[in-house]
Each structure stands twice: as C-alpha cells, then as structure tokens.
Amino acid sequence: MNKKHVLALSGGVGGAKLAAGLAAVLSPEDLTIVVNTGDDFEHLGLTICPDIDSVTYALAGLNDTVRGWGVQDETWQTMAMLRGLGEADWFNLGDRDMGMHIARSWRLREGETLSQVTARLTRNLGITQAVVPMSDAPLRTQVGTAEGWLDFQRYFVAEQCRPVATGVRFVGAPGAAPSPAFAEALAREDLGAIIICPSNPYLSVDPILSVDGVRVALAQRRVPLVAVSPLVGGTSLKGPLAKLLGELGKPVSNASIADHYGDLLDHLVIDAGDGADEGGLRARGLCVTVTPTIMRGAEDRERLARVALTAARIKTG
C-alpha cells in the first residue's frame, strides 16, 4: 500500500497558510485538514468558527492577505448597523464573512453537524480537500487570568491578550469525540504522515490533542509526525505565543515547542532565523529542518509544504 495520505492539524491564520500550501502540492484525496474548533463561539446568535473560516478562506483563495485575516474585498456595513442598533461590536464581522456565519448557523439549527455543514460550505466554495472540524461536540478553550477563566475570544479579541495567562483549559474535554472524518483519517491504512501546522501549541493545537482518544492515537502512530514551529526569529510572528510562553514560565524558543509536544514529535521544522536552536533540539534525538518559514505568498506556502512533506517522507509531484 502506498501510504501517502497526509493528516494536517491546523489552527487559524498561520496554520491555514501551510494547509493551503499542502492543498496546492498534494492530490485533494491525499489530504485531510483537521481544524481547531476550541476558538468557536456563539455571538449575536451566530456560531462563529474562526479557524475553520481561516482555513476555508485560504483554500478558496478568498482570504485577505493584506489585513491578514478574514475575507478579501470585505466591507463592514452589517457591523455598522448592529452598532447603531446597540448590539455588541467588540468582535468585528465583515459583510462577506457574515454570509458564512449565517449559513453555518442556519444549517446547524436545521440539524446538520458541524462536520456536515463544513463539508457542504467548503464544497460549495469549490474546495476539493477535506476540511474537517476536530470534533462535532463543543470543546471550548479558556485562558486563566487574574480575573478568572476567560473564553478564548474574550481573551484574544476583546482583551487583546492583555491579561497575564496563568493557564489554558478546554471545557468539554474529555467528552468531545473526534469528528467522523478525523477518526477515519487517524485510522486510515494509507495514512503516511501527520503534520502539525505552524499554530499556537497551547491555544490552537492542544485543543485538537484534547479531543477524546487523539493523544493516544498519535502516540501509537506508525507514521512520522512533523511539526512546523510557529516561532520565527525567536518570537511569534502574530498572536500571543511569545507572551504566553513567558507567562507560563517557559523560554521563548523551539525547545519549548519540542518540550510541549514531547514524544509525539519526530521532526521539527524551524525558521532559518532560529537556526541556533538546532543543536539543542538534535541533542534530544529530534530531527530538525531549518528553513525560512514566513509565508508571504503562494510560493512560500508551497515551498514550506514541500519541506514539511519531505521531512515526513511523503513524495510530492
């Protein structure tokens, strides 16, 4: 059997870029992208799945590359009206993006699972790869702070990651089963590699690892597990990872990333700017690839995807 199926685990923007790179260099049937749903939340009666949307927009070529999140050619008229009506405006929702939230919320209320809705909406946008929520059950990331546990979006958007984090927890885990397509991908006979996209290990990847049975399945894997580090030049390119590492008492370095994944990890792809980490990582018995990891466009995404696949011993065309 040609073990060439790739299971990618992804969070939001950074992960979505590598997911789009993998989608560009692999046959559609050879890729399953499992996306973090720990950031999902209910807002104004809508179910919002920021990471699924980031991956979806990236794969559909609809993502805004200048702003770095959301949909390109976006406008903000619905939000302006909601503000005029006295509704909460701390979470900014574009008009095009709103179509996604309305469609998803409507289909969920009609009884579809998040997996079914995601399959429907990604297919209608022309995406041929499997984009899969980690679970159809709610599993919600919360960040511990001096004021108590904050829901992820409250911490990330409303508070802009300002509170000092004392911990991270996942409400609903254990108890959240993997989505059918995630469970299937883990059990595939032709599974060839697992790639952890460059997403925040604590906030974006840990929720996926906290889904029932996933840590055990990954520990028992018979295929390479490659992570692309989200650190670039000793810090996080975007988002709170560097700040969070500091607050959790860990060095802001790839050693912390390697420690975090521990035995799960076979190979870490790190940024060329962090080449100094290489020796220490290798000394732990870890395979390391040093390469530029900033993805500015399609070419960067595809090159990094090929590097990650090579590290995982997956052949690409």
Added chain:
Amino acid sequence: MNKKHVLALSGGVGGAKLAAGLAAVLSPEDLTIVVNTGDDFEHLGLTICPDIDSVTYALAGLNDTVRGWGVQDETWQTMAMLRGLGEADWFNLGDRDMGMHIARSWRLREGETLSQVTARLTRNLGITQAVVPMSDAPLRTQVGTAEGWLDFQRYFVAEQCRPVATGVRFVGAPGAAPSPAFAEALAREDLGAIIICPSNPYLSVDPILSVDGVRVALAQRRVPLVAVSPLVGGTSLKGPLAKLLGELGKPVSNASIADHYGDLLDHLVIDAGDGADEGGLRARGLCVTVTPTIMRGAEDRERLARVALTAARIKTG
C-alpha cells in the same frame, strides 16, 4: 380629557410613508404605530419582519427613497457570499438590513418578545414614537392559488405575485393576541383617532384586523376611523392590490376599499386622481376627502398626514 392620541395601523412601504408623516407632525407621545406582522417569516434562520422594518427605516430616516424599499446606501456582500455558499438567494437581503435581522433574531432567541425587541431596536435608532407589532404571536398571511396556499413572501417575492389569487388567509388567527402596546392603545382614555395608512387592505391591514379582539374593539370605538386609500388614479401605486382586486372579482375602485372596511370606516381619504369615486362614496354616508396622496418626500408625507388628522378631527401644531 384632551383626546389626542392617534393609533395608526400600517403595512409596509406606503403605510410607512404616512406613518413617518404622522410622526413628523405629532408629538411622539401622541402616536402609536401598529404594524402588520403577517408578512414576517423565517429565512436562513433569521426572523424577518418586512413591514416593521419599512416603518422603522422610514421613521429613522434610513429608508432608501430611490429603490423604494430597504435601507439607503445599501450593499449586497453578505447575499453574494450566501449565494456562493449555495444558500437560497430568492429573498434579497442587504448588508445594512442584515444587521437588523441579526439583532432581532438574536434578541428573540434570548427570550425577548417581538414587542420588546422592536422597542429596543427602534429606540436605539433614535425613534421616539411607539412602533409596535400587531401581535407577539405568529399570525402568517397566506395567499390561495391554483397550487395551494402560498406563504406571503413566497407569493410576493419568489413568485412576484404572478399566481392568480383565490383568497387570503391568516394562519394563527384566531389565537394571536394583540401586543401589549396595541391593546393599551385601543383602550386608552385619550385615544382620539384611528388612522389606517395607505396599505393593501387584504394583505397588510386585514392581518391587523384579524388579531384577537381587534375588529370588535374597532367596531366599538368612540373615535373617528379614517383610512387613506392605497389606490392612486384607479390603480395601486406599487404592489399587487389592483391585480388582487380583479382576481377576487371586485372593481379596482375606492368603492371596493370602502366595502372592504364597511362599518368600521368613518372617513376615506382618496387620491385627487380618483375624484370621480367621491359621489358614490358619499352616497353611502361616508365622509370623503379628495387630495393628492402620492408621497414623494417629507413635505408630501406631512401634508397628507395633516389631511388625515384633520379628517379625524385631531389638531396638529
């Protein structure tokens, strides 16, 4: 007691114009605008109340006067995304308008009544008059056709009123109580007049009259009831009234309007272009005012509001 409170019954666009005229010439506390909700429907998981929105946008000065419906400076990005996602696009929803539907749907799901939501949202838009749904219970207008009973928006928007109408019915009546503010307005000691705005008698006013107890309360009124005819120059200015009258076997004339309201009506305001109807109407013992009824702008609306109030023996400043 100075009996000066005015209760206006309104449907959509035409009614909303006169409602805005009444709002401009009366003190806010002297006006209750009760709005048809028979056209309301659930679409894509949102509760849409077209007539409440028409009245709200007209009173807030947000209505699009060129297109004749919806919100001014409207865009259509959410709808374009919904179409791309494969969702129904037969009912066009603008981005600004969508803010209204999202806010309303969200508040209803949180447990507010339609009256409470409408009061909240109109107040937040700076509207100081009472804009009131006819009922907080669902009462849904359906139009009988050769293919069976069609929900109102299916008939009106999707089918563009093409099917021949064989009748109109109101699902949920009897059984729909008047909203608290509607019941209160009907019972006010200082109620001075009831004005039926120029809306379709069958499709927009009859639903209001079908709310539990409303016909009886109007029949027992001790104040003038004045209707402004929606016919202009022997036809309907907009909407299916003329076609509907023909299909129901009635002449397209103000005699049909007068017949329809029967004993409820004290005074009919008709368009100057329909002056020929005057004699026949007067011969029935009805008071008639003949005046231009097309409302092109604020001046027209306020002039017609004053004419209707004079017919109802209400003094304006």
